[in-house]
Amino acid sequence: MPARLLPILVFVPILLGFTFSPREFAREHGGITRLSIATGNTGGVYYPYGGGIAKVVSESLPKIEVTAEVTAASVDNLKLIQLGKVDIAFALADTLADAVHGRGPFERTGPVAAQTLAVLYPNYTHLVTIEGNRIARIADLKGRIVSTGSAGSGTEVIALRVLRAAGLDPDRDIRRQALSVNASVDALKDDKIDAFFWSGGLPTASVLDLATSAGLTARLIPNDDVIPALQAAFGPGLYKRIVIAAGSYPGQTEDVPVVGVENALVVDGGMDEALAYDLTRTLFERQRELAGIHPEARHLAPARAVEGSPAPFHPGAIRYYQERGVWNR
Incomplete structure (x- = not known):
């Protein structure tokens, strides 16, 4: 595009x-x-x-x-x-x-x-859902509606790699949407998607907006377990484990380990x-x-x-x- x-x-x-x-x-x-x-x-x-x-x-x-x-x-x-x-x-x-x-x-x-x-x-790979969607790990995305980021974005690149590293086929195992972070937040609020990926720094304005929205509770899903597979596929220098520290977003009470990549x-x-x-x-x-x-x-x-x-x-x-x-x- x-x-x-x-x-x-x-x-x-x-x-x-x-x-x-x-x-x-x-x-x-x-x-x-x-x-x-x-x-x-x-x-x-x-x-x-x-x-x-x-x-x-x-x-x-x-x-x-x-x-x-x-x-x-x-x-x-x-x-x-x-x-x-x-x-x-x-x-x-x-x-x-x-x-x-x-x-x-x-x-x-x-x-x-x-x-x-x-x-x-560093960019933090956010995998974002809301409480009640019964998503606690990457594997739980199977069969769900997931935004993998805008077409032509770095988020899309890393989202597809993370899914494959977790053993999911992005074209068969999820119902994929290609939405910007703003559109992803709106779609999650409106119950049009179940989760979204976002690769960004801290804090990201759109995720802040979601975290402060009345009537729902945002949840960040750990995704660092795929790092060994990513490093095996793409070398040791690109992907690393980093942590979205507790309190980075309102309502986030625990550290969330995720895939990190530099900008x-x-x-x-x-x-x-x-x-x-x-x-x-x-x-x-x-x-x-x-x-x-x-x-x-x-x-x-x-x-x-x-x-x-x-x-x-x-x-x-x-x-x-x-x-x-x-x-x-």
């Missing part, structure tokens, strides 16, 4: 389909470099985080103006990078691995020349080195402000940002990390 590109927070008109580099684009527009960031849907973390990045970069770098765009998230974002329609993108590490190797959703279009600026924060901020490999350096530097110089926009930015730190990306780092980002003394490769 093509992305629905909408400007948020910092409005800049964007020319879709350009094939020249950002520096060439700047010369065509009186020296102003206009960049776009592919984020995700409005109920997730990418959207506000990307809007925050657009804001701080536009404020910090002379003659740089940035727009954050609403998309279907990771798969969509990397295809937009490949098409030259955006300059910067959020992506889950497992989707990014598929992209740079030209496999899975990218098999027909070939490898994506994406390079990493920073590893940002990266990537750019087209042809981006100017000086520009990539400036973007990377600005992320860390304005980190406290970004954390005020969304708490997942609290994880942003140079030493952490260089670990966990399956895509090569951009030379401009490497130069910044070398200056900070955290690049030892």
Whole structure:
């Protein structure tokens, strides 16, 4: 599904389909470099985080103006990078691995020349239901109506992998819906689905909305038991056990162990080195402000940002990390 590109927070008109580099684009527009960031849907973390990045970069770098765009998230974002329609993108590490190797959703279009600026924060694989649905583990999804995330999203990628790792066929063993996190929450409230997957940071606005809805009790289902199967299939570096700590959402009284996967901020490999350096530097110089926009930015730190990306780092980002003394490769 093509992305629905909408400007948020910092409005800049964007020319879709350009094939020249950002520096060439700047010369065509009186020296102003206009960049776009592919984020995700409005109920997730990418959207506000990307809007925050657009804001701080536009404020910090002379003659740089940035727009954050609403998309279907990771798969969509990397295809937009490949098409030259955006300059910067959020992506889950497992989707990014598929992209740079030209496999899975990218098999027909070939490898994506994406390079990493920073590893940002971990995503938590939410499997969400409501009390009374008699779902306590992944196996209980058999025969139920389950949303596996928007088509073209990282949530969809990991949801299908988790189901298969648990021994369920997504096309036969569940009645699958492809809904955004916002639509999934609404459908669960309206008793149109029994559960949904969501891969996102903490807290996710739409899940917060569900957890605070009157007349129902949201439940997060543990799913870390499939990690050995995921690591056997996709290698040891992409998936790990992490915990949605008790109290992360209203009414959540216990820790919930889940599948974790990192998020990266990537750019087209042809981006100017000086520009990539400036973007990377600005992320860390304005980190406290970004954390005020969304708490997942609290994880942003140079030493952490260089670990966990399956895509090569951009030379401009490497130069910044070398200056900070955290690049030892």
